[in-house]
Amino acid sequence: MIEKVFRDPVHNYIHVENQVIYDLINTKEFQRLRRIKQLGTSGYTFHGGEHSRFSHCLGAYEIARRITQIFDEKYQDDWDHHESLLVMVTALLHDVGHGAYSHTFERLFDTDHEEITRQIITSPETEINQVLRQLAPDFPEKVASVINHTYPNKQVVQLISSQIDVDRMDYLLRDSYFTGASYGQFDLTRILRVIRPVAQGIAFKRNGMHAVEDYVLSRYQMYMQVYFHPASRAMEVLLQNLLKRAKFLYPDHKAYFATSSPNLLPFFEKKVELQDYLALDDGVMNTYFQVWMTSPDTILADLAQRFINRKVFKSIIFSEKNEKNLDLMRDLVAQVGFDPDYYTAIHRNFDLPYDFYRPEVKRPRTQIEIIQKDNHLAELSSLSPLVESLAGTRHGDNRFYFPKEMLTDTSIFSQQNQAFKAHIRNDHFIYGE
Amino acid sequence: MIEKVFRDPVHNYIHVENQVIYDLINTKEFQRLRRIKQLGTSGYTFHGGEHSRFSHCLGAYEIARRITQIFDEKYQDDWDHHESLLVMVTALLHDVGHGAYSHTFERLFDTDHEEITRQIITSPETEINQVLRQLAPDFPEKVASVINHTYPNKQVVQLISSQIDVDRMDYLLRDSYFTGASYGQFDLTRILRVIRPVAQGIAFKRNGMHAVEDYVLSRYQMYMQVYFHPASRAMEVLLQNLLKRAKFLYPDHKAYFATSSPNLLPFFEKKVELQDYLALDDGVMNTYFQVWMTSPDTILADLAQRFINRKVFKSIIFSEKNEKNLDLMRDLVAQVGFDPDYYTAIHRNFDLPYDFYRPEVKRPRTQIEIIQKDNHLAELSSLSPLVESLAGTRHGDNRFYFPKEMLTDTSIFSQQNQAFKAHIRNDHFIYGE
Amino acid sequence: MIEKVFRDPVHNYIHVENQVIYDLINTKEFQRLRRIKQLGTSGYTFHGGEHSRFSHCLGAYEIARRITQIFDEKYQDDWDHHESLLVMVTALLHDVGHGAYSHTFERLFDTDHEEITRQIITSPETEINQVLRQLAPDFPEKVASVINHTYPNKQVVQLISSQIDVDRMDYLLRDSYFTGASYGQFDLTRILRVIRPVAQGIAFKRNGMHAVEDYVLSRYQMYMQVYFHPASRAMEVLLQNLLKRAKFLYPDHKAYFATSSPNLLPFFEKKVELQDYLALDDGVMNTYFQVWMTSPDTILADLAQRFINRKVFKSIIFSEKNEKNLDLMRDLVAQVGFDPDYYTAIHRNFDLPYDFYRPEVKRPRTQIEIIQKDNHLAELSSLSPLVESLAGTRHGDNRFYFPKEMLTDTSIFSQQNQAFKAHIRNDHFIYGE
């Protein structure tokens, strides 16, 4: 086929040299990713972060293409070039099962975007499956097994999913570019120069160690400053409480929801088919929320308009040992007239920026390996004091969310407002501390 | 108030130092702009170009803030600092009346986003109007008159709307950044250093002439390469034919559209209130199109799925004198089984990149003025041979769109396919040339 | 050999995969380029533009490497891969004969950096020649013939020297990056994607036409705004008059110059060997000028300190037909006490940004060719109205330089100052106009 290119602000160009990649991009399941934002509610905090999962998946594919091209050219002894297409295809499709506001939605409706991804790839009803089967009857299952981490070739699995994989490399660069939060930038060109296949999987040459270190730092900084931003989590919390309210109301108001939000019915009824899932996207969800804004249920209507019009909750940090005292705050929220079940929430965000392999833990990490001059491998944190300081430590915070009205001093509830604020200092819940 | 900032990848930070600006941003009419893409269908060609009108409006405001801050500090004799807030507010709100896929939608449903903008600003029912009235009872009308070009102070009008205004400066930089088409970049910092108020309006100091020249070139290049891209126009053409089909079907299928696309009814019925208009956004429209994909009308269903799944038409360039011969092509399209009314279209895109003031034409341009060392003004194209070469000349092309199927060689219609292709060379319609 | 890389801010990395390239970089003749600034006196105007010819030559090589790699991989039918090394070597060495402040120096001492380049390559005494001969005995001559434009393969010659060659592409990007004058940026990645060998030489695919057009514009803008900047030319003029004075003094003060500036003697004596030329660099020249600052000849001393301490002349633009009247200005300069032979100068800078092939002119240009969809070639300006407007037209100006003191109003010479200034308006010489 004639090479196709897509202009991309992050990688300059996405090169498509293989018909099957081009056909996959043109399937309706892949095009659907244009209608799902990569960053979910973060776009409400970083207004530039409005890019879709479509562009991220293209970007992950492009990194996979560049890596496998290098492997094919330079490392024929350690790399089976027949795996290259599998890596590219899996990179392209790794997120195809994501839905609208996945993280929140999954918690409420018990779905799992990784499971959906596998279904889209292996179910004969999808266009994606049809394209893949043209390659080989078992190609869909191979792709699914890479996503599952069960594919025997560890090199392939690690390129798609490890502590430094094509997915993460693209999303850090991309989210950084679009939000304008420059912390996520790292030297991809350098990493491409030093990445190589080794017997056990993927490793990096010693002279690129600093680029890998910088990648780990960038990842940490993006989590702390973008992904865990309190205002984005406030939108998640609103969304979660809104959907919780809808679920609560549904049994007694089925007709209302059948009209106002038909595509959600299978989820309320817990009878979800793949096509039901694919029929949801950001636009569909927001359309429903806009209808709910006029619902006779005041809580549903109010939460919907808060979400649509971005009237976010405020939050404070609390320590785990002090969590028990939050009932005090919920009581005050209730006294002011807000149902704490729908107008408060706890949101926990923690990340383990990096870890070496610990066989004793539940899901041990594949550690990042550096190739020494004498060809022995050394684990990254053994060489980098900075990474060592991050290894094995979870970072993040617990936040308690509540209506902004609790902080304004109104004449009617000034007593509760005062009491509420007295328990806060420097954005921390200090009662009992 | 405490200064607020918004992280912005184009301007680094958007600074809000004025409570009224902050309140305007938080109105529901302004937040709605988050749900409308700046570039309409261009995002289907340049996948990075998914940013919303929300971010562009913030950006235009930020440029206005920087310019008026400079004017307030450095040009007290030539600039009335009471106008600064008016400029910032108008810059923020200048596009607030844009709707989903405005350009196509307006042609089909006879709406006008500039008129809607004025209504949103002046109608007492909007939150925006309420915020503005707090400044002064006549402030909404003042803002509207700037947008109307009837405001007496020409400096204010030109900052908002002229051949080099805050709107254009932001969208060139922004669209360029997000699409990755680097041609739109120019030296905003330099332009901010040399822009100044003069008796007749706005002018630029001689030592920044090259930055202004570069801006004109950037604008030209963005039009030729991004805004007029044939694939984006192919999506516009699909959308236009889809909505045309819906309008055609509506009178006999009112119940279907009442269920599938309730918010469009006022437009089909030509009884549109402001709130009807505000209830439409990209997500709502796409939600409706997804429902239409299962319509019993095969043309409606097919065009809807082509739009949603990005199955674009192909196109050729034709010259105006040869337009009459296109019926030949439409006939061939019809022979293959496509209704030419819905499966072909003509799309014309022309731009006048720059012009000096020509009193004799209908809407004469405000020319760009350069301040010489002796303080006389000189019109830009008199100093720049490059701009002179663009001045007064329209650039663009006429394209004829048709289904991609016309170019593939099928066994059934190979005769028509051959005939069709015989009239095309180098993407031009050559019959009769 | 093991691949070596050089970190480069313009191309990210310079890749060296070939031992001969690495050996050439390590020769003393090539290392000498570190001591010669790429931009000569422009660094006195754009303080960031202090990069050396060393980095430009590496950059030109890197572009050559990328292009030939693409040609080797994709265009085996139209490109002889044996030529790739020749292209890379010539790109690396194309400027190796440049000396300190070449343009001015050559005019004064009748040397020619292109001729020196050929000598360095072909003379058996140089390390460069020794490295090249290891490839083949006639390799040095081949390289020299490419630089001479006499090498039979036109593809090779055009890659090194044409209106869009590796030299120009690198220096535009590089000078733009280091000076901070962003106008020189263009889309190199795109150009690399569309450049290809054709029977007659080098051409560019139609879908990259806009990138080529943008390159031509960038080149034009860099000439107008950076290379022709009046302040840089003022430094050139100072340098020229300073060396002119030294040449004038030399016959009667040989001992002084033998001590103060030994390496210049061969040039004063017009007995120049290759090694004499190689012994001069920016640092050596500036060291001599610093010694001359204490010369007993007041003109030599004063011009030397003006150059070293950047006390530039001022200038005005004059039209060719008005040039005869400049004697009037020279007279006024003389009346104030400055010898016009050393304290005034005329500097002409004109560039022909682009031209198509004109067989009738002395050195016809190789025109830029665009490959149409039907594989016919079309000359660039026939497709691009912007380039058409630049084609065949020389741009630049004539400037008359004089001491800044002429513009200040001193009590002693106020009459002459007034008269001088009366002939200037908006930086133009207006007497007689």
Add this chain to the structure above:
Amino acid sequence: MIEKVFRDPVHNYIHVENQVIYDLINTKEFQRLRRIKQLGTSGYTFHGGEHSRFSHCLGAYEIARRITQIFDEKYQDDWDHHESLLVMVTALLHDVGHGAYSHTFERLFDTDHEEITRQIITSPETEINQVLRQLAPDFPEKVASVINHTYPNKQVVQLISSQIDVDRMDYLLRDSYFTGASYGQFDLTRILRVIRPVAQGIAFKRNGMHAVEDYVLSRYQMYMQVYFHPASRAMEVLLQNLLKRAKFLYPDHKAYFATSSPNLLPFFEKKVELQDYLALDDGVMNTYFQVWMTSPDTILADLAQRFINRKVFKSIIFSEKNEKNLDLMRDLVAQVGFDPDYYTAIHRNFDLPYDFYRPEVKRPRTQIEIIQKDNHLAELSSLSPLVESLAGTRHGDNRFYFPKEMLTDTSIFSQQNQAFKAHIRNDHFIYGE
């Protein structure tokens, strides 16, 4: 005065709004900085890093200008606006005493660039002093006292010299930009938004803490990857041994050095005046080294050509406890025929990336303070786990340098070569480990 601007690739423009700043830039002592490279020998490793101290000093001034402008506008209560000019002047002049290859030169000739800086500022013979005295007779002394850290206003002192000052902020950004080592980038705009004067000095608002953290990381990474690069230190080592040899030879060869390197005589004689120091720059030094390349002393000649032609020594890392065993290596070097006094060297590079205030140490650091929401100050590392991991720990390495010839396998000395290499693994000296 009319505002002047200098195009700068790092800060876009340097703005000069004050005549005294403009006059200082135009003094001969400041213009001299154009002839001294900011990065010394690092430019031999990172070829883009050829920028001068001139551009760095302008950059430090520009940051000082932006900060004091903000302080003047926003913090009148906590900032004395009369100090702003002092800050800008000191920022501009803080490095004016740097000489050619300062770090190496100072060690050999016992000079001190900080002391010279003070002399240039306070000595009545300099143009800089004359400009400063026009402001106030004691202004030169005030500037010197800021550089001395004895000026009473701690805010002023900390802006010029602390763990986050205008000097460091500019050099990280600038060295990163010119070398292309992207690690040095951080968010200056953000830091400018959150920096503010407090009673005890300078502090940063809580909402910019991550930008400050990122600055500390950037600084660490630039030290590890650019400033401590083994190849640049190899050039320093060459230079040091070369000058050591010249000092050794001088007493018996005074006439040779009087002719070949006149400006070094005062240093050999240890009778240095300020003007002697100012007469040295990179170009003068390199000119002398080029003359020395033909010296009859083979060691001087060889080291000079190795430096000029960049024939660097190789190096290995050794641990302090193993340093005593290096004599073994020196012996092998001697056996091959190299004088170990001039052909080997030890180079130690360690940096303390950040530390909080420790009253017990000799030169305690001024810690970086973060302003909490309740206005209390918190030391940076108490809030940032990443900075905490760097605080108080020195990073770097000890390296032993030797001729590259020791690693090549020659027939004559193969026994020594083998023995030498047997003590090295992964670039570490392993004998005795």
